[in-house]
Amino acid sequence: MAKVFIAGGSGRVATALIKNLVKAGNEVVAGARHTENIISGQHITAVTLELHAPVDEIVHLMKGCTAVYFVAGSRGQDLLQTDAFGAVKTMQAAELCGIKRYIMLSSMYALQPEKWAHYQALADITDYNIAKFFADNYLIHQTSLDYTIIQPAALTEEQPTGKVTFGAGDDTTNTIDDVAQVLADVLPRPNTIGKVIMMRNGKTPIDTALDQL
Amino acid sequence: MAKVFIAGGSGRVATALIKNLVKAGNEVVAGARHTENIISGQHITAVTLELHAPVDEIVHLMKGCTAVYFVAGSRGQDLLQTDAFGAVKTMQAAELCGIKRYIMLSSMYALQPEKWAHYQALADITDYNIAKFFADNYLIHQTSLDYTIIQPAALTEEQPTGKVTFGAGDDTTNTIDDVAQVLADVLPRPNTIGKVIMMRNGKTPIDTALDQL
Numbered sequence: 140m141a142k143v144f145i146a147g148g149s150g151r152v153a154t155a156l157i158k159n160l161v162k163a164g165n166e167v168v169a170g171a172r173h174t175e176n177i178i179s180g181q182h183i184t185a186v187t188l189e190l191h192a193p194v195d196e197i198v199h200l201m202k203g204c205t206a207v208y209f210v211a212g213s214r215g216q217d218l219l220q221t222d223a224f225g226a227v228k229t230m231q232a233a234e235l236c237g238i239k240r241y242i243m244l245s246s247m248y249a250l251q252p253e254k255w256a257h258y259q260a261l262a263d264i265t266d267y268n269i270a271k272f273f274a275d276n277y278l279i280h281q282t283s284l285d286y287t288i289i290q291p292a293a294l295t296e297e298q299p300t301g302k303v304t305f306g307a308g309d310d311t312t313n314t315i316d317d318v319a320q321v322l323a324d325v326l327p328r329p330n331t332i333g334k335v336i337m338m339r340n341g342k343t344p345i346d347t348a349l350d351q352l
Numbered sequence: 353m354a355k356v357f358i359a360g361g362s363g364r365v366a367t368a369l370i371k372n373l374v375k376a377g378n379e380v381v382a383g384a385r386h387t388e389n390i391i392s393g394q395h396i397t398a399v400t401l402e403l404h405a406p407v408d409e410i411v412h413l414m415k416g417c418t419a420v421y422f423v424a425g426s427r428g429q430d431l432l433q434t435d436a437f438g439a440v441k442t443m444q445a446a447e448l449c450g451i452k453r454y455i456m457l458s459s460m461y462a463l464q465p466e467k468w469a470h471y472q473a474l475a476d477i478t479d480y481n482i483a484k485f486f487a488d489n490y491l492i493h494q495t496s497l498d499y500t501i502i503q504p505a506a507l508t509e510e511q512p513t514g515k516v517t518f519g520a521g522d523d524t525t526n527t528i529d530d531v532a533q534v535l536a537d538v539l540p541r542p543n544t545i546g547k548v549i550m551m552r553n554g555k556t557p558i559d560t561a562l563d564q565l
Contacts, residue, residue: 219478224465270432280493
């Protein structure tokens with residue numbers, strides 16, 4: 140059981156993630172600019188999170204938590220201050236709070252820029268890829284957090300399959316619910332710490348795929 | 353004497369820098385998207401540099417050079433692909449070419465985000481600061497280049513004074529010509545390697561200030 144802070148708590152991934160985390164017995168503190176869009180329920184506390192704010196304001200919100208998720212995204216509208224540097228602030232805040240566990244929702248090939256030109260869907264979101272590249276690199280190289288970075292293919296609202304394939308590949312979609320399940324399931328697994336997990340829709344049950352890491 | 357590659361070779365800083373480098377006996381390869389805006393003269397070769405291009409195209413342009421300057425800037429129009437990731441590509445290209453020396457034109461307090469809100473002029477360019485923050489951090493933490501990072505205050509077109517003050521401070525301007533002189537003068541100085549030099553208009557002759565580092 141953990142008390143989990145979620146940055147970007149009102150999005151599609153966050154909503155499914157929060158349900159999974161509560162179901163697994165965790166307390167959730169969900170932060171978003173518009174708290175009215177955060178799912179409500181038992182074991183869920185909604186807080187106003189402004190990623191443009193100084194780090195100490197974010198520290199204040201995270202105090203008492205034992206893990207942090209970053210699932211915020213500006214949909215291309217504010218990449219530098221939200222997706223890239225907003226993420227960095229939540230890492231810095233986690234470290235200032237003494238929180239070790241940090242789970243990042245990133246994007247396929249965010250750390251392999253040489254791949255971006257090979258897939259039109261990635262080439263079309265080069266600015267987004269760059270923002271995620273810098274956020275992921277900061278997490279790996281400039282923090283001492285116990286991170287797991289999840290890099291799914293393009294998110295879809297299709298029905299979940301409960302199955303995934305980890306690693307690089309040309310399949311280019313991932314259902315939101317499957318991604319949210321992986322995000323929730325890595326939390327208590329020490330074998331996911333320090334790992335970058337690329338994923339997409341696939342053929343292996345999520346538990347099995349995580350066991351095999 | 354060095355053969356120096358300049359990324360962003362058509363700008364105001366670059367034009368003054370190129371003159372200084374040639375005067376000091378160096379060969380210059382100046383790269384810019386619009387080569388017609390690069391100053392022409394003996395010991396200056398203008399090449400078309402597209403920072404959106406893959407790293408290997410930049411490698412091709414840099415081959416045979418012994419040092420790289422990054423003085424490109426998109427004036428807020430393309431911060432992710434030019435100021436931030438364009439810079440990273442030139443670092444990666446330098447390393448692929450076996451070039452060790454790399455000199456970055458950055459911006460005051462680029463590595464101290466906690467200062468940005470304290471100065472309105474910096475708060476107004478938060479996106480730019482973030483782009484420079486990531487570029488500087490990548491250079492320091494993710495390359496093995498012999499870097500010098502110059503972080504001047506706001507650039508002005510006033511007459512140069514030949515004098516500067518290094519370090520943090522509230523004076524918030526720097527003449528372009530003085531900055532270009534510092535950029536040129538650090539090239540052969542081993543005592544500037546691995547250093548981040550914050551600077552502004554000041555009272556110490558440039559040579560003396562560099563000797564005192």
